[in-house]
Amino acid sequence: MLCGRARLGGREAVLIAFDFAFLGGSVGADAGARIAAAFERARELRLPVVSLVASGGSRMQEGIRALQQLQVIARACLAIRRESIPHIAVLRDPTTGGMWAALAANADVVLATPGAAVAFGGARVRGGADGVEFRSEGKYADGQIDRLVPEEELPARLAELVELLHPARVAASPDPAPVPVALTARAPVRTGSQAVERARAAERPRAGEYLGVYFDRRFEIGGDRTGGRDEAMICGFGDRGGRTIAFAAQCGTANTPAGFRTAARLIRLADQLGIPVLTLVDTPGAANDAAAERGGIGPAIAEAFSAVAAADVPVTTLVIGEGGSGGALALSAPERTWITSDAYFAVIAPESAAAILKRSEPEVPELAGLLRLRPEDLLELGFVRGVVG
CATH class of the missing domain: 3.90.226.10 (2-enoyl-CoA Hydratase; Chain A, domain 1)
Structure with missing residues (x-):
């Protein structure tokens, strides 16, 4: 040796x-x-x-x-x-x-x-x-x-x-990660249904594009160290103007238990090393199938919530697409969350709300409005600090 x-x-x-x-x-x-x-x-x-x-x-x-x-x-x-x-x-x-x-x-x-x-x-x-x-x-x-x-x-x-x-x-990196610039500039939507449609649009910018613009270079890490990997959760460390910033980014699909555990691991490591964190939120919700339940989706989401709550380093969040319930909230900073004009955030998807209330499909747009999920609604409710772009 x-x-x-x-x-x-x-x-x-x-x-x-x-x-x-x-x-x-x-x-x-x-x-x-x-x-x-x-x-x-x-x-x-x-x-x-x-x-x-x-x-x-x-x-x-x-x-x-x-x-x-x-x-x-x-x-x-x-x-x-x-x-x-x-x-x-x-x-x-x-x-x-x-x-x-x-x-x-x-x-x-x-x-x-x-x-x-x-x-x-x-x-x-x-x-x-x-x-x-x-x-x-x-x-x-x-x-x-x-x-x-x-x-x-x-x-x-x-x-x-x-x-x-x-x-x-990294000793000189205690300040919060700057909020990313929105990659599209759009007029505010008039209805909740339009906000959902815009967030689900195929041409909308995704996490990879945001990370590519935000960082000069980045080093991705992955895996929850306990047997799982989720390619829909991108984690790692990047260089932005000579500063190191950690990132955990959702990619627009339902994240598995491995994805939430990987994000929690990344946030804990960044906190241990004194590196500020950027999270990009974009998921219709956490995976809820039988495999996710067997894999411990509840405890995995709890790990992510706890990692964000316990972090002494600042966490900055930008919602860039769908903000689906607890699976999106788990990566959101309580005091430092922004949203783009391409996004929404809701306690439940309008279609799921209709199923719970035994409403028909034509009533889904009305429910989307009642959920107050537009970026402007979220700003008025105090859930986000601002609408970017």
């Missing part, structure tokens, strides 16, 4: 690099102490930690003293987390056993090289099974890692991420 300071782009970081050629990168008592010392040095210097992991776990020949290093390493990871210092892990081939569970999976951002063996149990221990679930692609699909990065792209991607999350950069 090589521990030291390294320069990635224009920033320094503390490096922990495993050499699998030596005893399979196995960690014993001395190696565990070196990892802990590297984390302590990062805390003293306030530098990010980048761990390049390629290990079979703890040394069998050192017995319980080697196994104890997992506790030592976990404490070291926690110590820098409490100091708002980021830890970035790269899973290389292979990453198994205790170094996956105690070091890599404990990182704030987890990258992996394609095709790498990643599992808690090695192939011999688990009886030779070798499906995709034991490789980095499977871990990515299951939301346990953030991104797959080919070896040749690692230097650039790591430099980008270290720059965005470096304590020396």
Whole structure:
């Protein structure tokens, strides 16, 4: 194992690099102490930690003293987390056993090289099974890692991420994220039904377009770390005029439990690192099918509500499309929410309101008006601070 300071782009970081050629990168008592010392040095210097992991776990020949290093390493990871210092892990081939569970999976951002063996149990221990679930692609699909990065792209991607999350950069970012500029300028709608139609229009700008205009560059992360991934929730960190801003953006469809847990994870990480947050709201509502219920959609939405409520960093929200009930409200900042002229927000969709009230389809437009869901209604009711564009 090589521990030291390294320069990635224009920033320094503390490096922990495993050499699998030596005893399979196995960690014993001395190696565990070196990892802990590297984390302590990062805390003293306030530098990010980048761990390049390629290990079979703890040394069998050192017995319980080697196994104890997992506790030592976990404490070291926690110590820098409490100091708002980021830890970035790269899973290389292979990453198994205790170094996956105690070091890599404990990182704030987890990258992996394609095709790498990643599992808690090695192939011999688990009886030779070798499906995709034991490789980095499977871990990515299951939301346990953030991104797959080919070896040749690692230097650039790591430099980008270290720059965005470096304590020396984010220390100057306590101010709220600016409200994005609306990508369309439209006259106010006359009726609630028109507001719903405009928000559902296919040509309306979506989250990807807003993020592309708002940020000079961005680094997306994804996955809820518990087995799920939702491509309709875009999360990550971006550069805007030299400032780092975190973002969680809905993409216009019903979000799954994994989407809300990913957004909550992003907001908690941003709060831990002292980075302001921007959320873009655009969903007809949370997923409510059998799969969503089995996956814990209620607790997942609760996680998002709690992450926003608990954040000490400022959260700025722009509603850019549909604001469907609790699934949209979970990402909305209570005191800092704006809305575009392409959007609406409602306690329930007009069609669902008609179903509850046993009204016919022709009565849906009338209900849309009674719900007071237009941007101007929401401003008058004090729900939003302003209508953008």
